[in-house]
Amino acid sequence: MKSIIYRIEIQTRHETELINITPRVIDLIQTSGVKDGTVFVLSLHTTTAITVNEGLPDLEKDITGLIHNLVPEENTYYHARFLPSDGQMAVNAPSHLRGALLGFQVFFPIQDGKILTGARQTIYFVELDGPQARAYVVQVMGE
Amino acid sequence: MKSIIYRIEIQTRHETELINITPRVIDLIQTSGVKDGTVFVLSLHTTTAITVNEGLPDLEKDITGLIHNLVPEENTYYHARFLPSDGQMAVNAPSHLRGALLGFQVFFPIQDGKILTGARQTIYFVELDGPQARAYVVQVMGE
């Protein structure tokens, strides 16, 4: 059994942003040489998410709208205070909570060297507190 | 290590509907012959979900109520326009967003040939834009 781990750097450009990472995941499965197994995709941050949806710009805007509706910027949060570890005020409580709702990881089967997804399933890296330099991990497990 | 993938067809009957697929998952683990490993269950659509909860009809109604409350039909959505790829108006933005909140995949350990779940954990395929012909995947990995 092989376990091959790729750490992918990504520079986001907006406060909230859905970035289609499906082609990158597909490439890495091919690079790994794994024919049968599972691919795990996860973000390494707590103010980002990984989600799957149909790859349409209007749905990307609707997902952005949803998480801003459910976790409004103007609410009062405990995580809004001086953080000694960061040397600055924390102002990103909503980013953390939006991530908790969307989740930050997905998996898909690999069959005959190919990812098994539905025809409309697009894998998104979701920036929730950008722009920032970010990273996510793609782990390919199998034989 | 074995990786055995089953694609299960399912015909839903309602607009929103929670269908208990636990017995099917248990059967497929037994069919696979895998004794120690993990089972992965995922939907292949972006307007469905996979969730786990106690298998009670009143909770199924409460989950339906929750996602309709959090993602109301009457809100304004960007994904509400003519889609050339489908040849019709998109009217299912809420279905996509409800799926994003519930998630669309779960896993469970397999121990001595049996799925390891809590006594009250029921695996549900959740239709969010039905009725439709749907499919989900059960992948059994292990030895």
Add this chain to the structure above:
Amino acid sequence: MKSIIYRIEIQTRHETELINITPRVIDLIQTSGVKDGTVFVLSLHTTTAITVNEGLPDLEKDITGLIHNLVPEENTYYHARFLPSDGQMAVNAPSHLRGALLGFQVFFPIQDGKILTGARQTIYFVELDGPQARAYVVQVMGE
């Protein structure tokens, strides 16, 4: 390939409570001897959750606030009736729904015998209907 499954008992102390289980997961990976693979962490209950966030007490309060806002105690729920199987009234519909929003399972890669997480990622067991005696599972898969 090894699959080693640990069942961890935990006594919660509050109605809603986030308990950092990261050190326990790290210990179990070391105990397992697995060097390359994946760790799966899942709760065995339907009124608890597993979530990942930055390990700060103020964020724990904000997550608690979020799920209480999105699933208010005072709403009307179907799951609020006499349950013959339990011999008492069900009063915990909100606990079930809060769990459905947060999810109840996560995974992380294992590389060189160590869990691969982001620097700020803390794994939480989330009590949503406590205090109770609870259990979660840590499965270590790999070689």
